[in-house]
Amino acid sequence: MKVHHIGIETNNIEKSRRFYEQLGFQMKDRMVLMGEELCFLTLENFTLELIVQKTEIAAANPHLCLEVTDLKEQAWAVQNGTAFEGPFSLENGWKTLFVEGPSGEMVELVQTKNTP
Numbered sequence: 001m002k003v004h005h006i007g008i009e010t011n012n013i014e015k016s017r018r019f020y021e022q023l024g025f026q027m028k029d030r031m032v033l034m035g036e037e038l039c040f041l042t043l044e045n046f047t048l049e050l051i052v053q054k055t056e057i058a059a060a061n062p063h064l065c066l067e068v069t070d071l072k073e074q075a076w077a078v079q080n081g082t083a084f085e086g087p088f089s090l091e092n093g094w095k096t097l098f099v100e101g102p103s104g105e106m107v108e109l110v111q112t113k114n115t116p
Contacts, residue, residue, distance in 0.1 A: 005040065005047035006064060010103040013039055016050050019102050022076070023066060053103065063098075063106040071095045071111040 010016040017027060017039055025041035025048060032038070037052040048064070068074060077083040077099040085098035095111040 005049045007049040007051050008064070008101070008103070008105050009051050009053040010101075010105075011053050012102055013037055013050050013052050015102040017041065020048060020050075023107070063108055065108040065110055068109050068111055069113075071097055071109060074099075074109050077109070 008016070020041050021027070023043070025043045027039065028042045028047065029040040030038065036054070039050040041048045041050065043066070071087055074097060077097065082099045082101075083097055084100050087095055087097040089095050093112075093114065097109045099107050099109065101107055
């Protein structure tokens with residue numbers, strides 16, 4: 001068994017798609033299943049499913065963590081006001097920044113290797 005994808009509910013699938021494409025994802029597939037609009041995006045071997053949220057009931061909100069080469073390259077998140085925590089330097093040498101996606105989901109960006 002292996003992980004196939006992580007699903008995130010969104011209230012605006014187009015805005016969410018553009019957000020994740022800015023992070024490097026590419027749209028793989030789009031469909032409607034049992035009345036729910038779905039959008040699948042891939043980044044290397046990882047698949048993210050965006051699901052249009054149909055109710056106002058708050059769902060569990062796990063965070064997605066993406067490894068980046070250089071956290072400084074993610075300055076757009078700070079400039080666009082989506083960064084809400086960090087950047088932080090961790091004891092193990094990692095640098096991390098938490099940004100907010102279009103539907104309030106938390107996305108962590110982590111740099112695990114030092115850059116020159």
